[in-house]
Amino acid sequence: MGLLSQGSPLSWEETQRHAEHVRGHGILQFLHIYRAVRERHKDVLKWGDEVEYMLVAFDHEHKKVRLSLTGEEVLHTLQEKGEKVNPNHPTLWRPEYGSYMIEGTPGQPYGGTMSEFNTVQDNMRKRRQEAASVLKENEALCTVTSFPRLGCPGFTLPECEPTPVEGGASKSLFFPDEGINKHPRFSTLTRNIRHRRGEKVVINVPIFKDKNTPSPFIETFPKDDGEAARAAKPDHIYMDAMGFGMGNCCLQVTFQACSISEARYLYDQLATICPIVMALSAAAPFYRGYVSDIDCRWGVISASVDDRTREERGLEPLKNNHYRISKSRYDSIDSYLSECGEKYNDIDLTIDKEIYERLVKEGIDHLLAQHIAHLFIRDPLTLFEEKIYLDDANESDHFENIQSTNWQTMRFKPPPPNSDIGWRVEFRPMEVQLTDFENSAYVVFVVLLTRVILSYKLDFLIPLSKVRVMLRVQTLCSKGMKVWDWCIQHNSSILAAYLPGNQHPLADILSRQFGQNHQWELDNTTLQRELMTAARWMREFIANHPDYKQDSVITDEMNYSLIWKCNQIAQEQAECPELLGGGFNKMKYSGNKTSSF
Incomplete structure (x- = not known):
């Protein structure tokens, strides 16, 4: 979730007129923050996770499941019963892009003691139970990354x-505007991305070619004015709205570093881990009622917010825009921030040269200056009338306007003005998992990994161009290639760091956090997850469904069966050893403790 300012949203034309104002004052705001806290040291580890949930409604009589557009109502009820009554309530709830979505976080940040790590799963369980308690009969809270029939007729309740002709925020053929959260940020983002781009977003996902899948697979769209026919590719699932990406769910973790230099070091080291953890957590194989040939949502969400014009995409000569921009504002990072990473910055970085020179003149070092100057090649996508003229010394909305709409695998986060919060790093690539155990295991693993990196001063860095290429691993998972085999084939040395005596620092974390539920082989270069990813399990569930015709189509009844099974697993009402291992049933609670360590 990004910056949630309140006020009267401006149109794209009005926002564009203020773009230079926002960029200029955003840089001023960053400089005020930097000067105030650049020497700040000795902040302790504090961290927290963000889990995004979907609200679903089951129709058992007709064997259908739909997305329940009650997110605003549910969120209001949870806040009224929780934080507005007790500021120290153990959970916090926030809106998300979809009107069928909510986001849950711990009420207060966690610390670094082992006892606090052991409360994470319990807190996630509290969130699930708390939200479930305010739902209607036959409604459920699901941690499913992508709803398989999102965008199909009748997928909402x-x-x-959809209103492709009449207008609205997205003008989608498939995704109705009612599926967008009513907070003005979300519909304004949707509309302004489309207006800035000059056309609807284009998402083409390769379809999984099963025995009876038409070849070539080509769709026709009855309400199309010609735009979809031009944009849709043969043998691909076509989507045309921000909701197909931002309407998916993810799992993220943010942690506080002790200083700016530590935050920059961790930002770099974890950037190389992002593609691997993304692939390990893969949980999104289905789109718009079809089986796809990818397992992760990342490429979908990247395309869903791609606001680049034809000029910026290199399809027309530069005339009205300043830059050729190589990719969407939702993608992998483009430069390392630490000194040890400088030699691996092998990507041609597009920057705003005036902003870069201004930052350097103000004492910002080259690496940080080019990072900020690269973020600021983007336009602000939303602007509120009441938030144009701000106190740059005490507010940061203009900086965050640009910063929070650069959605990358990692995010480097300066402290808010006049706060006791330190320099932070956000780890963003993970797919949300079905169970609280899995979600807690992943976030604790990432935080423990940061401790090992710092303790052993590990260096996982490789040329950044290779990290970008590694994101392709998500397109290989559905074909059965093991993540680590792929990394080795592409000369990745990410897991080659080891201590004298072959004591691999990752081995201890993995055995402690995943040991009871996962089987690992670990040496200096090779690591394999033997259990299924959620994506693989979902594929097999659909493939074995009695209604599946081997034609890549997911019917209402198949979707109902899958989501019902996912809900049973999440509620610990059904076993799933393929995902969780045979020892999962032993992972029961004893007070606020778990046996995950």
Whole structure:
């Protein structure tokens, strides 16, 4: 979730007129923050996770499941019962892009003691139970990354029709505006991305070619004015709205570093881990009622917010825009920030040269200056009338306007003005998992990994271009290639760091956090997850469904069966050893403790 300012949203034309104002004052705001806290040291580890949930409604009689557009109502109820009554309530709830989504976080940040690590799963369980307690009969809270029939006719409750001709925020053929959260940020983002781009976003996902899948697979769109026919590729699932990406769910973790230099070091080291953890957590194989040939949502969400014009994409000569921009504002990082990473910055970085020179003149070092100057090649996508003129010394909305709409695998986060919060790093690539155990295991693993990196002064860095290429691993998972085999084939040395005596620092973390539920082989270069990813398990569930015709189509009843099974697993009402291992049933609670260590 990004910056949630309140006020009167401006149109894209009005926002564009203020773009230079926002960029200029955003840089001023960053400089005020930097000067105030650049020497700040000895902040302790504090961290927290963000889990995104979908609200679903089961129709058992007709064997259908739909997305319940009650997120605003549920969120209001949870906040009224929680934080507004007790500021120290153990959970916090926030809106997300979809009107069928909510986001849950711990009420206060965790610390670094082992006892606090052991409360994470319990807190996630509290969130699930708390939200479930305010739902209607036959509704459920699901941690499913992508709803398989998102964008299919009748996928929402109440049922809503898309408005491709009449207008609205997205003008989608498939995704109704009622599926967008009512907070003005979200519909304004949707509309302004489309207006800035000059056309609807284009998402093409390769379809999984099963025995009876038409070849070539080509769709026709009855309400199309010609735009979809031009944009859709043969043998691909076509989507045309921000909701197909931002309407998915993810799992993120943010942690506080002791200083700016430590935050920059961790930002770099974890950037190389992002593609691997993304692939290990893969949980999104289905889109718009079809089986796809990818396992992760990342490429979908990247395309869903790609606001680049034809000029910026290199399809027309530069005339009205300043830069050729190589990729969407939602993608992998483009430069390392630490001194040890400088020699691996092998990507041609597009920057705003005036901003870069201004930052350097103000005492910002080259690496940080080019990072900020690269973020600021983007336009602000939303602006509120009441938030144009700000106190740059005490507010940071203009800086965050640009910063929070550069959605990358890692995010480097300066402290808010006049706060006791330190320099932070956000780890963003993970897919949300079905169970609280898995979600807690992943976030604790990432935080423990940061401790090992710092303790052993590990160096996982490789040329940044190779990290970018590694994101392709998500397209290989559905074909059965093991993540680590792929990394080795592409000369990745990410897991080659080891201590004298072959004591691999990752081995201890993995055995402690995943040991009871996962089987690992670990040496200096090779690591394999033997259990299924959620994506693989979902594929096999659909493939073995009695209604599946081997044609890559997911029917209402198949979708119902899958989501119902996911809900049973999340509620610990059904076993799933393929995902969780045979020892999962032993992972029961004893007070606020778990046996995950």
